[in-house]
Amino acid sequence: MIPFSILDLAPITEGGDAGQSFRNTLALAQHAERWGYHRYWLAEHHGMPGIASAATAVLIGHVAAGTRTIRVGAGGIMLPNHSPLVIAEQFGTLEALFPGRIDLGLGRAPGSDPATARALRRDLASDPDAFPRDVLELMDYFSSEPRLGVRAVPGTGLEVPLWILGSSTFGAQLAAALGLPFAFASHFAPASLMQALDLYRARFKPSVRLERPYVMLGFNVFAADTDAEARFLATSTQQAFVNLRSGRPTRLPPPVDGYRERLGPQEQALLGQILACCATGGPETVARGLEEFIERTGADELMITSQIFDPAARLRSYELTAGLRG
Structure with missing residues (x-):
């Protein structure tokens, strides 16, 4: 059987609060480690009364500190909300603290409603090339010899594993072009699943990060x-x-x-x-x-x-x- 991993949406239940959600998250991660789950991911959402994982990198650090072997990461960070340099520094810090255990999945949706997206200082103008540019910039910050003249400290040279997330064919094509693993959000947006998988596998270009398609x-x-x-x-x-x-x-x-x-x-x-x-x-x-x-x-x-x-x-x-x- 293939590996099983966990996506925890850090639910805030009726009658509960974020503190209880975080305690439940850590307990689940500790049990998941004992049960043999491969990785434990948390997702960036904003302004959602039932999801507590808005400060995703902080919560990843909490889970990683309370576990020993399971991989912990973001499924994902919504990169348009952030400077790629800040994400490189955050996940470089996590990788330095928990070497060999941190994953970074990247999505292009805001993870919020338009008003919240504006409050995040996100540019709502539609530029289809912005997300691929940001991913390439982030990859450069993690490389051993960054070309942009700016160093992420920590971050440079750590080669944190990157994933492209998607719920459509856009992410599949980008993951294939960059030779990165692809995670599809079929748990809530399955309509384009098979088309996205076909595109990713057909167009995948091997890279230094990944030799063959991985979904x-x-x-x-x-x-x-x-x-x-x-x-x-x-x-x-x-x-x-x-x-x-x-x-x-x-x-x-x-x-x-x-x-x-x-x-x-x-x-x-x-x-x-x-x-x-x-x-x-x-x-x-x-x-x-x-x-x-x-x-x-x-x-x-x-x-x-x-x-x-x-x-x-x-x-x-x-x-x-x-x-x-x-």
Whole structure:
């Protein structure tokens, strides 16, 4: 079985706060390390009442300091929000503190609404070449002999592993052109998955960083001891997506019996599209879902996300999933 990793969206639950979210994150990372997960990623989001990982590099440092061997990284840093030099310094610092354990995934979305993006001092003008330029600039800061005349200290010469993230064919083409690994956000935007994979694999150019294509795919898992319990736990994420797409983002709500069955056709279709890459059920059901997805996509690695309200149930979901690797 291929490696399994974790994408933790650091959920803030109804009745909880960011401090509790961070404690839950560290506990999950420590368990994940013992269960054999390969890497543990956190994602940059801003202005989201249910996601606590806005200061992504700070939280990565917290998780790395509380673990010993698991790789820890960003899935991802939304590079248009930042100066590439600042990101090189932040992740150079992390790599210096935790050598050989830090990953840096890069995305081009703002990870926020337009008003929040402006508050981040982000230029909202559309320039399709800006993100590739920023990635190249960042790669230069990490190189042993930077050409730009500016040094990232720490950062220069550390060669922090870079990934390109995407939910469309744009990221696939960029990752292929630069010879970088590609992580696709199929856990919430699966529509272009197969087209993006085909493009990435067909156009991949080997580089000093990577000899052959390598894809990691986001995948939702809601695992429990029974199918019924897993379907119940999954309703928290279902509510969160419906609320978000309705323009009223909330903290992660508690599960509700029969939630999905009570939704109208529009909401049913929305969840069917968003959660197309998902396995919900007991161990046998989830195992079948994982095997089918891996066979269909040829994924080299899965990035598992389990947005579950109860921390103990979330741990159990990840524990059961880890046991399916055989």
